[in-house]
Every structure is written in C-alpha cells, then in structure tokens.
Amino acid sequence: MKTLLLRSLCIAGALGFAASAGSAKPIQEKRPVDEDVLVTVKNVNGTVTIEGWNEKQLEVTGTLSGDIEDVEISGSSSRMTIEVQFPRHTRHSSGEADLDIKVPVGAGVRVEVVNCPISISKLRGDLELEAVNGDIAIAGEPARIEAQTVNGKIEIDASCAHVDAQTVGGRIVIRGAQGDLTAATVGGRIQVTGGKFERVRLSSVSGTIDFGGELAGKATFEGESHAGDIVLHLPDGVSADFDVSTFSGDIDNDFGPTGARREYGPGRELTFSTGDGDARVRLSTFSGDVQLTKKAQAESER
Amino acid sequence: MVEPQIGAGSRNPGAPPEPDARTIDQVRARDAQEFERLYRAYAGRVYALCRRLSGDPVRAEDLVQETFLRVWERIGTFEGRSRFSTWLYRLAVNRATDVLRAEIRRSLHETPGEPAEDAMPVARGADPGVRIDLEAAIGALPAGARFVFVLHDVEGYGHEEIAEFGGFTVGTSKSQLYRARRLLREMLSR
Amino acid sequence: MRHEDFRAHFHELVDGGLSEAQRRELEAHADACSDCGRELRALREIVAAAQALPRSIEPPRDLWPGIETAIGRAAPVHARVQRAPHGWRGWFATPAVPRWAAAGAMALLVIAIFSLGRDLDRNRSAAPDGGASNSTAPFPAAVSGLELQCRGAGQLLQASLRLPVGPGTRAAATSLADGLISGLSILDRSIDETRQALASDPDNPALQRMLTARYQQKLALLHAALLRVETT
Numbered sequence: 001m002k003t004l005l006l007r008s009l010c011i012a013g014a015l016g017f018a019a020s021a022g023s024a025k026p027i028q029e030k031r032p033v034d035e036d037v038l039v040t041v042k043n044v045n046g047t048v049t050i051e052g053w054n055e056k057q058l059e060v061t062g063t064l065s066g067d068i069e070d071v072e073i074s075g076s077s078s079r080m081t082i083e084v085q086f087p088r089h090t091r092h093s094s095g096e097a098d099l100d101i102k103v104p105v106g107a108g109v110r111v112e113v114v115n116c117p118i119s120i121s122k123l124r125g126d127l128e129l130e131a132v133n134g135d136i137a138i139a140g141e142p143a144r145i146e147a148q149t150v151n152g153k154i155e156i157d158a159s160c161a162h163v164d165a166q167t168v169g170g171r172i173v174i175r176g177a178q179g180d181l182t183a184a185t186v187g188g189r190i191q192v193t194g195g196k197f198e199r200v201r202l203s204s205v206s207g208t209i210d211f212g213g214e215l216a217g218k219a220t221f222e223g224e225s226h227a228g229d230i231v232l233h234l235p236d237g238v239s240a241d242f243d244v245s246t247f248s249g250d251i252d253n254d255f256g257p258t259g260a261r262r263e264y265g266p267g268r269e270l271t272f273s274t275g276d277g278d279a280r281v282r283l284s285t286f287s288g289d290v291q292l293t294k295k296a297q298a299e300s301e302r
Numbered sequence: 303m304v305e306p307q308i309g310a311g312s313r314n315p316g317a318p319p320e321p322d323a324r325t326i327d328q329v330r331a332r333d334a335q336e337f338e339r340l341y342r343a344y345a346g347r348v349y350a351l352c353r354r355l356s357g358d359p360v361r362a363e364d365l366v367q368e369t370f371l372r373v374w375e376r377i378g379t380f381e382g383r384s385r386f387s388t389w390l391y392r393l394a395v396n397r398a399t400d401v402l403r404a405e406i407r408r409s410l411h412e413t414p415g416e417p418a419e420d421a422m423p424v425a426r427g428a429d430p431g432v433r434i435d436l437e438a439a440i441g442a443l444p445a446g447a448r449f450v451f452v453l454h455d456v457e458g459y460g461h462e463e464i465a466e467f468g469g470f471t472v473g474t475s476k477s478q479l480y481r482a483r484r485l486l487r488e489m490l491s492r
Numbered sequence: 493m494r495h496e497d498f499r500a501h502f503h504e505l506v507d508g509g510l511s512e513a514q515r516r517e518l519e520a521h522a523d524a525c526s527d528c529g530r531e532l533r534a535l536r537e538i539v540a541a542a543q544a545l546p547r548s549i550e551p552p553r554d555l556w557p558g559i560e561t562a563i564g565r566a567a568p569v570h571a572r573v574q575r576a577p578h579g580w581r582g583w584f585a586t587p588a589v590p591r592w593a594a595a596g597a598m599a600l601l602v603i604a605i606f607s608l609g610r611d612l613d614r615n616r617s618a619a620p621d622g623g624a625s626n627s628t629a630p631f632p633a634a635v636s637g638l639e640l641q642c643r644g645a646g647q648l649l650q651a652s653l654r655l656p657v658g659p660g661t662r663a664a665a666t667s668l669a670d671g672l673i674s675g676l677s678i679l680d681r682s683i684d685e686t687r688q689a690l691a692s693d694p695d696n697p698a699l700q701r702m703l704t705a706r707y708q709q710k711l712a713l714l715h716a717a718l719l720r721v722e723t724t
Contacts, residue, residue: 267696483535
C-alpha cells in the first residue's frame, strides 16, 4: 500500500552538504496537510515540541546540531512522517535535533523518541507517545492519550477522556482528565487530581498512588500496589461498594469500619458500602497502607 | 528434509554448500559452535556484498556483524522454504540498505548525467598507465548507482527485487544501473 | 537507426528483454557503426568484469569474536516455542494489570528457554526453599511458566542490548538498561516478599493473584524493552 508522495525532501540536500560538527543548522519547512492529518515524528536526541494551530499546514522549525544528517519530511496531506536522520556509521552521535512542530488542531500525532522530552499542547486528536529517556508533558484537549516512557515522567494537564500512561521509574501526574484512565508504573508515584471518571485502573509496585478525582455514577476503580500506599480522597457523599485488601499494610478509613483481620492468617480485608453502592472500588496491596480519606466539601467542589 | 548440497549455479562458482536442516536446528537451539561454522562458511560472501554496497571496508565489517546477529535472532523465523543463502543475503542487503538509505536517497535526487561530486575516481597509482581497477571504480560511484550496479551486475538480482530493497521504482533502478555503467565506462577508460 | 536510439536501448540488448526484431536491428547498427560498436563492446566488458568479480572476500580481520560476544556465549541450550498455558489467560481479569502485560504477552510468542546462561536479572528471586524454579505447590502452576519466560526474555534482551548497532540504539540501550535494572530490582524485591508470604500462607488466593501479577509485570517490562530495542 503506497501513499501518494507529494514530496520527499532531504533538508541537508536543499541546504548543501551537512555542516561540520559543532555548528547548528536551522530548519524551516512547511507542508499543506488535511485538518485530520496523521503525523508521525521520530527523533533520537533533542526535543520534540508539538502545538496545534488553526492552519491546514504542517510547519517544522528548529535546529539540528552535531553530525545530524537531515530531517526527512515525507508523506501525503493525510499522513506525514518527520524523521530525524542520524548518521549510522558512528557509534555515538553527537547530534541533537530540537524540533518545533505545528500541526492542525485536529491532527493525530504519534511520536517515537529515545532521549527527548516531548511536549504537546493545543491538540484535539489522538496522541501516541513513546520515549525511552524523556519526560512527556501534555496540555490541551486531546481525544485520546497513550503515553509511555521508561525513565521519564508523565504530566498530563488535559481534559482527556481516554488516558493510558505508563512509566517504569518516573512519576505520573494527571490533572483534569475524565472518563477512562489507566496509569501504571513500577517505581514512580501516581497522582490524580480533579476530573470525573467512569473507569480507573492504577497500578504501582513501589510508588504511592494518590487519587483525588471524582467517581461518576457507576464507575469502577481498581488500584493495586505492592509496597506503595494507596490514598483515595473521596467526597463525603460518595456512593460506592468498597473492597479493600492488604497483606501486611494498614487500612485507614474515614468512611466507617476499619476492616477485619483475616481469621487464619496475616492480611486485612475491608468490605463496605456507602450511599447506594453505585460505584465499585477495589483496592489491593501487599505491604502498602490504604487510606480512604474524606475530601473537605470546599475541596470537592473545586 | 535435507537441503540440496549444490553450488548455486553458474553465477556462483565455489559457493558455500547450503547448511542442512540439522545445522539450522542446532543454531536455533543456540549452539554457538555450529553458528560459528556457519559464519565461517559465509563471512566472505557477506563481506564482499557489504563492502561493495557500502563502498567502505570499515562499515562493511559492522554490516557483516549486524547481519549475522540478525541471523542469530531470526533463525527461528527461517522456515526452509527458500535457500538459507538466499535468506542470508537478503538480510545483509536489507541491513545495508537501512544504513545507506539516506545517502542513496540523496544521490537519487542528483541530475542524471552529471557525475556527483563524490564520484571522484580513486587516485591513480604512480604509473599513469595503470588503470584504476573495477572494485575501486565501483567504490567511487554515487551511492544509488553503486547500490543498483552491485546488486544487478555483480550479484545478479533483478530490477523488481532491487526496487523493493531500495524503496524506489523499477524505472529508477534501471536508470541508476545505466548511470553506473556509464560512469564506470568513463572512469575505466582514462 | 540513429546513435541516440542505439544508446537508449543497448543496455537492454546486453540485459535481455528486447524482441527478436529489436535485437537484430541493434546488432546490425553495432556492426555498421564503429563508435556504437565500440560502446557496445565496452559495455559488455564492464558487465562481464562485474560478473567475474570474486563473490567472496575475506574480511581483513576476524569478525567472529565481536559476534560471539554479542550473542552472549550461550551454552548449548534447547529452545522450545510454547503457547501460554491456558489458565494464564484467565489472569488478565486481574484488576489493574498494566497494558504492557496484555500487549506484550499477546504480541510475542511465549518462549520457554531452559538455560545455564547468564541472566539479565541480577537479583535472582530465590524461592524460600532455595530452589530457582520450583514448579510444585504452593505456587500456582502459571507462576513457574512465567518465571521461565522472564528468564528467557531477559536473555534475549541481554543479547539485543549488546548488538553493535547505530547511535540511537546505543543511547537507548544504556538508558533502557538503567531504567530496566532499577525497575526489575523493584519487581524482584516484590516477588521475593510475595513468595515468602505465600510460603507461610499457601492457600491465600489474593497472594497467589499478586504473585502472578508481579511476574506478568516483569515479563511485560522485558518484552516492552525488547520491542523498544528492536525498533529503535
């Protein structure tokens, strides 16, 4: 399946031969694209910043430094790929590509990078972001977010209804999201504030999980951790069925009973309901503590 | 099922014998000794291919190692429907293409008929009567022309396959081949 | 026939692909025209010389040691490709299983490798009884399968991380290795603790579920890293 190629232009070719190591080469490229274009960006070292605008244009500006060969921009008005060309014949590239990219607000964006922080704002389409060593920061109103980074952290300040964020060591901070949220980490901590959710799955191994959002009517909430604490800040009038278990942690509950010890072995379980038991909350830890705290009235109305 | 133990026809005098199914199974089972034997049987062929495609003996060494590592990783996917040597050389060409892609693409955009700046014939020996040899001339070709020439005239691939490897059209493959031959003719007639 | 026509087609004359009539016309022109005849001979010589080049060139130095290092000097092992045990799929219902676990396990064939080779996991999780992979009770059968898969994935990853490839992969490999080692050591600690707890409370279904989930997370982490290294 071949997409129609409008133009495939190697920037180094247009500017002449590659600059010697140490000098920075500016980039300035523009292409007409559809308002729902799918844009793929690939980079190894540097930064990737993507912003939505109201033009039906793709604009790439920024600088290339070191021994970067070029940035290849290719594709059609419905699918564009921006790929930084790193020299393959050296083991250690000294180059960096700092890319500032503007795409139509409705664009779908896919980013694959190694050592680059990714920053996205003012977009309304779907985002798929992958970094090895880079922080991911997202603002705006994307329709869907799938973000993964190994060593970096993820910060989402966006009213997005489908979020899936994964890290290994970095923290995950989510503000203002809603709907469907999945966040998983091994060593980082997860913090969720604001928003109203229908489905939440939060998983950590050693980091704390701190949830301060709201649960919609028949929401389901699953929180799992090994050694990290799980802290939920819920409004006083929350209506939910709670199922909490921990092997060696403590359970602290503002909403009523503190849980019974298992009869014939270690561990604590707590099952209770508030209101009409509309939402379902299931929490499980090995050694982390579980805290169910009541949000102050003012706080929950913020 | 035993692979036929033949040299691969008149274009390949002295080709290494195809490994049999037992050898492939052993390599799949992570037998490093068998894998070394396989490496020794084919290293020269793969090196020649990589050196001519890349025009650079140092890069060629990296390409040889990377190719055999891919063999080790992907031997599980080799089903014996084609010859092992065919599969191996494809891995080598694909790896070399990945590495050379940017250069090849750049050289395709040069106007045909104008020798590229990097198609400088290797300096002649002290005796001006000595012509540069074909290997050196191939090494001096622009990347795209060299890519097609090596695969077509040296290795015997057809234009359809070459176009698939390189990610360009059959028409481009043919014009690059003719360009290579023209440039070689010029270099070798000095 | 004009010279330009001849030059436009004489490559095809050498390569084949012309009709009988076209061939005869071109050959006739080459016989009659000394310039074109000379060009045709020169072309044929170049093509013949290319075909006669040695197909094999001994590399200037022995490249085997680099390859051997990269494949990890694995002792002879037996690899078996095996589908996930049926019961395991049921565990995906476990709450909060990371997406990586589902995607990673489904995307790659499960490989069970018995090996004496090195392990990426330096903090080998030791079962309380000291055995490395005790597949009998009290651990769920799925766990020993997962354990073996983790070891296999770890080996593959170790080999992949040592591939002498381009700068992107080298950079990725170093940060991946650091991130992985810290993530894996956290997971291994949690696996150790859970196994110890299970040893004194073997019928605890919550603990069994937690242990399986930790192994799945570990395997998912290794698989995700493998995919990342391969595609960088």
